[in-house]
Every structure is written in structure tokens, then in C-alpha cells.
Amino acid sequence: METSFFIYGHKNILATHKSTLEFTTDDSVTLSGDCIVGVSSKYKLLELFKFRDSKVHVSFLFDDKVVDTFDAYVPSNITLESDCIIFRKSTFIDCRTFAILSSKAAKDLDRTLVTLLRNGNKIKVLISKKD
Secondary structure, three states, X not given: OEEEEEEEOOOOOOOOOOOEEEEEOOOOOOOOOOOEXXXXXXXXXXXXXXXXXXXXXXXXXXXOEXXXXXXXXXXXXXXXXOOEEEEEOOOOOOOOEEEEOOOOOHHHOOHHHHHHHHOOOEEEEEEEEOO
């Protein structure tokens, strides 16, 4: 089981937050949004709900090449009542949380990926269920 969608970079992406990583449907980000790594995200909520109570593997692809990956757990009680989805290293869950126990936060991302995002590139996000 898998799904994919696109995120877009923005000049203000810092990717320095130590415990979360976020995708937003907003088309821009301020410098205070240090956990946001993708704007204008084109995900479909119903596609994400199918991962409830599952371990997932997340891959970032640029020009069909994997630039970075991480793993996380999607709890059964996600609600996703926001215009963003958040991956958290912790076990905290709110209406924006998609996954917890993430192996990476924004600051842990490969800096090549962060540079691509800061330059405004389109990145494919592939989420697949882990066995």
C-alpha cells in the first residue's frame, strides 16, 4: 500500500526544527516556520487515512531519484483537521499530526534535499506501508 503527492519548495524553508517535520497546503512559509519543509502540498486526506495503525516509510524524490527517507508510525486515532500534516519524533498527537515516532525531524533531513526545497523545486513524496 502506498500513496504519493508533491510538495514544493520555498525560499524561506529552513528545515531546522528538532522534533517535527511539516507539509502545508499554504503556498508560502515565513522564516518562523522552521519545521515546514514543503508548501503547496497536493495530498489527499482520504489517501492518508488508509495508513492508520501502520508503520510507514517516507521517501523524497527529485527527478525520480531518492534524495532522503525516514520512517514513522501512523496512529489509529489521527484526525487531520488542518491544512497541514505533521510528522513528530515524539508521541504527541493533535489535529495536525499524521505520524509519530518519526526517525527524522526537519533538522535531520539531508541538506541536499533542503537546498532543493529552498530553491523552489517540486519534490515527490512517496509514503508506503512497512511490513
